[in-house]
Amino acid sequence: MKMKELMRLQGICKVFDKGLDELVCLDDINLTIQEGEYVCILGPSGCGKSTLLKIIGGIEKPTLGSIVMDEEVFEDGIPKSHLKDFGFVFQQHNLLEWRTVQKNLRLNLEIFRLKGSVWEKRVEEMLEIVGLQDYANIYPHELSGGMKQRTGIARALVHDPKVLIMDQPFGALDAITRNMLSYEMLDIWKKTQKTMIMVTNSVEEALLVSSRILVMNKKGEFISKIVNDVPLKARDEKIAYNDRYNELRKKLDDIVHEIQE
C-alpha cells in the first residue's frame, strides 16, 4: 500500500491554567498520520489522550506546536476552513435529542452549508452503512445505546471528512454491543477507506481494528509505537487464535501494565 502523509503534529504541548498552577497535559507530541491508517491510542485515564484528539479535531488549540496538513503549517490549531476534513465521534453518543436520526446527520450538512441531492443521498448511504436505514425518523431516546452510537458514527461520516476521530467511542456500551461495534468499525474502515484515529482503553479492541497502536503514559508522552500487522483476513471471531495477535497482545499488555505502576 502506498503511503501518503495526511497530517503531521510537531511539538504539540497543551497546558491548562489552574489558578496559580499550570497543568501540563501534553508535552511535546510528535506524530505523523498517513492517509488510510487506523491509529489507536492507548493510555491510562487522565493522560491527555482526549485532549490530543480535541487538538487534532480542531476543538481545542494547542498551547505550543504546529500541525502540518496539505503542506500548510497551522500554528494555532486547525483553522475553521479545514474543520470539514474531520468527523468527531464522542464518548457518549452526543446526539441532539430534539432531532430525529436523519436530522442529526443533517446537522453537519447544515453547519457546513452542504446542500443538494448528492448530500441528501449521502445521509441515506451513511445510515445504511451503520444499518439504521429503517430508523431515519426515530428520535434518539427511542434507540438503544448501540444504535445511538452508530448514529453518532454515521453523523461523523456524513460530511465526507478525511479523518474520523473517535474518543473512546464504545466506552459507554455494554461488552456485547461493544464487541459487535468493533467489528462494524473495522468494516466501515474497509468500506470507506477513511483515516481513523481512535482512543481506547482496551488492548483487544485496538488490536482488532487498528493498523498502528500508540501507547501514551501518564505524563502525556508516547512511549511505544507498534505497527499492528495482524492480517485483515484474520480479524474475525477467531482472532484470538491468531499467533501474531497473541504475540502483540502480550507485548501490549506488558507495556500497559508497566505504565500503571
Next chain:
Amino acid sequence: MKGNKKWLNIVSPVILLIVILVCWELYVAVSGIDARILPAPHVILSKLGERFMRDLSGDFLYTIQVILIGYCISIPSGILLAALCSQSKLVTKAITPVLILMVVIPMLTLVPILQLWYGYVMKVRIIVVICQAVPIICLNTLRGFTKVETAKRELFRSMGAGRFKTFVKLIFPNALPQVFVGLKLGCIFSTIAAMSADLAASNEGLGSRISVYSGMLMTDMAYGTIIVVALIGIVLFMIVAYIEKKVVIWIK
C-alpha cells in the same frame, strides 16, 4: 397497565374534588351556616350560571384581555431578554439576582404609581402583568440557555459553528424544557398579576368584582367569580402544557 395509570391520573383528582364538594355541601346543610358567610357549592354554581352573562361577561372579557395581551407580550420579551443576557457570563451573573427580586416583588404595588402617569386605563394592568411575567419567564429561560452540555458545545465547535448557528441549532432547542417551565409559571403569574391589579385599581375586571361582591355580602357570586378566575388560569396552563407535550417530545 400504562393506559390504566393514565386513566387514574385524570380520575383520582376528579374524585378528590367531588369528595371535597360533597363534604362542603354536607357541612353547609348540617351546620346551617349563614349563606352570606359560606354558601353551598350548588348555590354558587346556579347563581353563577344565572348571572354570568348579565353581570360578569364584561369583566370576564376585560380581564381575559389584560391577561392574554400581557402574557403574549411577556413571552417574546422574556425569551429575548434571556437570549441577550446569556451572551455574556458577567451579565448573566449580574441580572439573575435582579430577576429573582422582580419575581418576588408583587407588581400590583405599581398600580397606584402607574395610575398617576396613565390614569384609569387597561394599559396599567397590562404593564403590571408584563412586569410580573417577564422576570419568571426570563429567569427560567436564562437557566436553560446557560446550561448546555460541554460535549454538545464541543460538537458545534468541532464544526466551527458560529455564535448565531450555535444559538439557533443548539442552545435554543436544548433550553426548550426550561423555556416551558418559564412559560407555564408565566401564565400563572399573569393570571395572579391581572387579578391583583384589578383589586388595586378597582372599577373594572374580575378582581374588582370579587371585592364588590364581598362588600355587598353577595358571597355566592364572590365565590363564583373566584371559580371563573381559577378556570381562566387552569385553561391557560393546560393550553401551554399541551403545546409543551407536542414540542418537547424527548422528555417523557
